[in-house]
Amino acid sequence: xxxLDKLYLGDFNDMNQEPQDDxxxxxxxSKRGERKTYRFRVKNLYKENEELLEHEVIETKAKPWxxxxxxxxxxxxxxx
Amino acid sequence: xxxxxxxxxxxxxxxxxxxVPIDIQGAYIMLPVDIQAQYATLEISIVAQTxxxxxxxxxxxxxxxxxxxxxxxxxxxxxxxxxxxxxLDINIKDITAGVTFNIGNIEGPFNIFIxxxxxxxxxxxxxxxxKTGIDKNFxxxxxxxxxxxxxxxxxxxxxxxxxxxxxxxxxxxASAATDSGTPHIGVAFLYxxxxxxxxxxxxxxxxxxxxxxxxxxxxxxxxLDYGAFVEExxxxxxxxxxxxxEVPVA
Numbered sequence: 001x002x003x004l005d006k007l008y009l010g011d012f013n014d015m016n017q018e019p020q021d022d023x024x025x026x027x028x029x030s031k032r033g034e035r036k037t038y039r040f041r042v043k044n045l046y047k048e049n050e051e052l053l054e055h056e057v058i059e060t061k062a063k064p065w066x067x068x069x070x071x072x073x074x075x076x077x078x079x080x
Numbered sequence: 081x082x083x084x085x086x087x088x089x090x091x092x093x094x095x096x097x098x099x100v101p102i103d104i105q106g107a108y109i110m111l112p113v114d115i116q117a118q119y120a121t122l123e124i125s126i127v128a129q130t131x132x133x134x135x136x137x138x139x140x141x142x143x144x145x146x147x148x149x150x151x152x153x154x155x156x157x158x159x160x161x162x163x164x165x166x167x168l169d170i171n172i173k174d175i176t177a178g179v180t181f182n183i184g185n186i187e188g189p190f191n192i193f194i195x196x197x198x199x200x201x202x203x204x205x206x207x208x209x210x211k212t213g214i215d216k217n218f219x220x221x222x223x224x225x226x227x228x229x230x231x232x233x234x235x236x237x238x239x240x241x242x243x244x245x246x247x248x249x250x251x252x253x254a255s256a257a258t259d260s261g262t263p264h265i266g267v268a269f270l271y272x273x274x275x276x277x278x279x280x281x282x283x284x285x286x287x288x289x290x291x292x293x294x295x296x297x298x299x300x301x302x303x304l305d306y307g308a309f310v311e312e313x314x315x316x317x318x319x320x321x322x323x324x325x326e327v328p329v330a
Contacts, residue, residue: 018220
């Protein structure tokens, strides 16, 4: 539901839409700095009988092994 | 004392709690004020035909509210900062209703002089929107679609905002390896579904992209449709993107 609220408030920077064969659309919204992606599937988007079918909030984190390497790189830089 | 007007009153008050209402009316007034206190509230309202000299020096640990309102037929306002190191921060943030600097009708030149300086950043509004996080990017995509397929993404602009679009692009390519190396013709549109107006259209082989010379404005409450069509006789994967920024209605 949170993602759909963000859509109606325009509270996002990026939106991706993937139309589905059943007439629904998968919408992905994200806003810089939030580190979250809202992914939800809606049927009859913006119509009177709009229906939210699925909704998930995905935490967006850097891959742990990349974070580890970045920390190591910082240590190396300090040591030089 | 010959330089003093015909009435002079010297005040020298020392105490822990002092309140001095002053109401002075005269043809000529000279009032040097030197205030030193731990907490001070100072309101000065001046109504005069001519204000010849006005200087305010404030040094305090914190200043709650400071307003300067000037209204006169001619104003010279000099702000002179003289120091080996000057930090001039004007921070305006967390304002959802926007900020407006109004400079009225100017018949003469309006000059901004920037002397010797290493770098100066001047942003156009789309760049500033991205920097301040009010930019909008819309995408849509679909795979393995044949001739005449219409890919659409839709967005209803909130009633309290206005959307400005600054570009449109699309891309399509063969879904099957056997169709690679052939043309992949497609077209893309921006459409205001509320006003029933086509706003922009482009076409091309494999895709195309355009940056608008002026932003396309879409009012709050209107529905933007952004789409791309497969115009090829084999199946294609297709994407469309448009971008711009969205600002609260002034």
